[in-house]
Amino acid sequence: MKSTTQINSVDSLLTHSLAHWRDYLEITKPKVVLLLVFTALVGMALAVPLWLPLQETIFGLIGIGMAASSAAAINHVIDQRSDAIMKRTENRPIPQGALSTRQCLVFATGLGVIAMLMLVFLVNPLTAVLTFLSLIGYAIVYTVYLKRATPQNIVIGGAAGAMPPVLGWAAVTNEVTAGALLLFLIVFIWTPPHFWALAIHRRDDYAKVDIPMLPVTHGIPFTRVQIFLYTVLLVIVSVFPYLIRMSGLLYLAGALVLGAMFLYHAWKMFDDEATRQPIRTFVFSINYLMWLFGIMLVDHYIPVVLRLLA
Secondary structure (H helix, E strand, C coil): CHHHHHHHHHHHHHHHHHHCHHHHHHHCCHHHHHHHHHHHHHHHHHHCCCCCCHHHHHHHHHHHHHHHHHHHHHHHHHCHHHHHHCCCCCCCCCCCCCCCHHHHHHHHHHHHHHHHHHHHHHCCHHHHHHHHHHHHHHHHHHHHHHHHHCCCHHHHHHHHHCCHHHHHHHHHHCCCCHHHHHHHHHHHHHHHHHHHHHHHHCHHHHHHCCCCCHHHHCCHHHHHHHHHHHHHHHHHHHCHHHHCCCCCHHHHHHHHHHHHHHHHHHHHCCCCCCCCHHHHHHHHHHHHHHHHHHHHHHHHHHHHHHHHHC
């Protein structure tokens, strides 16, 4: 009797999962996770001089991606009340009743456990530990405490989101070196201007739910200045991979062009009549990080390909 009940329970869970797979996918924030996994891949590539080790690369990326998805799902659970009030998030699966809190927690736990086991046994324990700390940092420390405690929430909490290049580096080398930390620094400095641009665009939403984002607590003019200053700092930091000879001239040219474009967007935000500029800056910032790391990846493999062709 007990086994029949268990089988029926499993069948019911599978049926529900298949019927709501789009909802489960949505709570993992797939677009965000894909960008994080891409930065992890670049971290892997820059950590080794030639080709990537197959096992560590495949299972490292899957494990890092699943852990990030688990953290995103936990974020949906913790933020469900504010999500139901904010216009940007009111249609998410939990506020809409498509998924329950329990279903999301079971799903997130399953993803997290599988990710940790994969990283421990198929990659290395260092990557597993760092990934676990990143998961806790985002899903618990940032979402539960920092997000509602200080207007510097994005700055401090950005450390968790900046970890994927370090995780990728550790996955293929079993160590963390200065190069990995430099990639971390780039993403860490990128995070505030990226997210504060969205926070300006959605200022009223954050004010409604008492989340102390910088535009809410210090006003939009102050936030614009902070975005511009962080962007200047980002441009400077983005040159460092060339200065330490981790990347070449192609990367340097790309970093400077992309940096100039980011500065232009940040400067345009001072125009009060450009009401759509904050969301334009937010969208560009995503493209900026993707292109910056993409150029870094291409720059790394050009010498490898040239040596093979010689």
